[in-house]
Amino acid sequence: MSTATLRPHTPWRRLVGLASALAAIVTLVTLAFLWPTVTAEAKDLPLAVAGPATATASFEQGLSQRAPGVFDVVRAADRAAVVDLIETRDVYGAVVLGASPEILTSTAGSSVVAQQLAALSPVLAEQIGVPVPVTDVVPLGSGDPRGAVLGLVTLPLVIGGMIGGILVSVLVVGVWRRATAVAAYSVFGGLAVAGVLQGWFGAIGGSYWVNAGIICLAIFGIAATIVGFVSVVGRPGIAIGPVVFLLIANPLAAAAQPWQMLPVPFGAIGQWMPPGAAAALLRDASYFPRADTTHLWLALASWAALGLVLSVVGHFKDTGAASRAALKEAEATSEHDAHHPHVAVGV
Numbered sequence: 001m002s003t004a005t006l007r008p009h010t011p012w013r014r015l016v017g018l019a020s021a022l023a024a025i026v027t028l029v030t031l032a033f034l035w036p037t038v039t040a041e042a043k044d045l046p047l048a049v050a051g052p053a054t055a056t057a058s059f060e061q062g063l064s065q066r067a068p069g070v071f072d073v074v075r076a077a078d079r080a081a082v083v084d085l086i087e088t089r090d091v092y093g094a095v096v097l098g099a100s101p102e103i104l105t106s107t108a109g110s111s112v113v114a115q116q117l118a119a120l121s122p123v124l125a126e127q128i129g130v131p132v133p134v135t136d137v138v139p140l141g142s143g144d145p146r147g148a149v150l151g152l153v154t155l156p157l158v159i160g161g162m163i164g165g166i167l168v169s170v171l172v173v174g175v176w177r178r179a180t181a182v183a184a185y186s187v188f189g190g191l192a193v194a195g196v197l198q199g200w201f202g203a204i205g206g207s208y209w210v211n212a213g214i215i216c217l218a219i220f221g222i223a224a225t226i227v228g229f230v231s232v233v234g235r236p237g238i239a240i241g242p243v244v245f246l247l248i249a250n251p252l253a254a255a256a257q258p259w260q261m262l263p264v265p266f267g268a269i270g271q272w273m274p275p276g277a278a279a280a281l282l283r284d285a286s287y288f289p290r291a292d293t294t295h296l297w298l299a300l301a302s303w304a305a306l307g308l309v310l311s312v313v314g315h316f317k318d319t320g321a322a323s324r325a326a327l328k329e330a331e332a333t334s335e336h337d338a339h340h341p342h343v344a345v346g347v
Contacts (some may be wrong), residue, residue, distance in 0.1 A: 032247040036254070040261040045113055046090060047071040048082040048104075051097025059097060062127070070116075079104075086137050089284065089291040092258065093117040101128060106138040108287035110258050111147050138287050143202025150203065150283055151256030154275035157215065158250045160189060161222025161274070162241040168223065169230040169238060175315040178231070179308065182223045190216025197282075206285040214285065217300040218278035224307020231314020245274065255279035272299045 049056050060073050074091055076082045079102070082094035086106050092113040094104040103121050105114035118134045125132045140147050168181045194212035198204050204211055222245050229237030252262065252270030259267035259276070270276040277299040284291045 029247065032251050036251045036262055036266075039263050040257060041263075042067075042070045042113075042116065042261055044072045044260050045070060045092055045258060046074055046260075047117075048074045048076045048085045048091040048094035049097070050076040050078050050082050050094065051101075055097040059095065059124075066123070083137055087288060087290050089288045095120070095124070097128075101130065101132045103132055103134045104137050105134060107136055107140045107147070108138040108283070111140070112257050112261075141202065141205055141286070144204070147256070149197065149201060150279065150286075153197070153282060154250050154253040154255045154279050156193070157218050157278055158222060158245050158275050160193070161219045162226065162245060164189070164219060165223035165226030165230075165241055166238050169227050169235075175231050175311050178227045179224065179311050182220060182227055182307070186216045186220035186223065189219045190214075204282055204286040206287075206289065210285050211282060214278055214281045214300070217297075217304055218274045221274040221300055221303030221307060224304055225310065226307075228307040228310025228314065231311050232317065249273035250275045252276060253279050271296070272302075274300060274303050 049059060051059075056075065063071060063073070074085065076085060076094070079096045082091070082096060082104060085091045086094060086104060086109070089109060092109050093106055095117075096102045096104065101124065103117050103124070105117050107114045114136065121132045121134050144150060164182060164185045168178050168185070172178045172181050190212040193215045194204075194208055198208055198211055222241070225244075226238065226241045229240045231237070249270065252266050252273065253275035254262055254267055254270055255275070259271055259280075261267065262270065271280060272295075277296045281293055281296045281300070284293050284296070
């Protein structure tokens with residue numbers, strides 16, 4: 001073997017530094033994915049209460065003593081009013097007091113909160129002396145009876161958006177061609193993923209086209225943002241995907257639990273990022289068609305617009321750089337011609 005092909009061994013100091021850096025990365029990833037679960041705490045969960053004033057006041061006092069800070073009580077007139085609040089996703093459940101006491105839950109809204117409310121039934125029955133039935137007003141569908149798919153749907157959307165953005169940034173040349181490639185990929189991906197989730201697994205309901213649009217916008221927002229940053233800052237912009245969307249946005253998505261359970265203000269922030277907005281929209285489109293989803297659509301549209309704006313900035317940056325390079329080349333050519341004039345040779 002030729003000695004010219006031999007490479008010196010990696011210095012021990014560099015090896016230790018590399019190992020330390022990798023350990024820090026795996027620690028950061030562990031914290032990012034597990035921190036929301038470890039720090040999650042039931043607090044300020046909207047709960048409707050209907051019934052006579054004296055009964056509701058007594059119930060609220062007992063609830064604050066038994067579970068301080070867990071529920072944010074919303075007063076309602078009657079059972080019909082609390083059902084309306086549940087179906088519009090203004091509350092996670094309700095307690096109806098009076099002649100026909102009842103606890104209303106919504107496993108489609110949050111199975112975690114539904115279990116907590118169901119646990120109040122025997123306690124309330126003991127206090128008032130009559131049985132208190134539990135009714136699931138908006139149950140989960142048969143295709144996803146435990147809500148597992150809705151709880152995990154953000155991860156494939158994030159990874160899919162990242163892969164699309166990174167590959168388009170590496171393989172496609174030209175800002176507008178990259179934007180077109182991302183748009184086409186997002187449309188095809190939205191149609192395909194919605195087909196799997198709804199047509200194959202039966203895990204989501206509602207309009208297939210609405211669900212496909214949600215997934216399309218989520219993928220586009222993630223991929224286009226990565227492509228936009230690459231257009232502006234070059235290859236280092238690829239790192240925006242793993243940092244922003246995988247380590248920050250996905251853990252804050254709160255797809256498997258109420259966003260109110262995350263530490264303030266991270267739960268609310270997560271709903272304005274693509275994974276959290278997409279997960280909430282898919283849940284609402286499947287089970288809560290009457291819910292107000294304006295802010296969620298606005299969140300996805302804003303990320304898509306951000307990607308396009310960054311791409312436009314990158315386009316003009318590239319155009320300006322190309323113009324400067326062409327001008328510099330023309331000046332160099334002119335200077336060369338001035339010092340080395342061509343001599344015409346007659347035939």
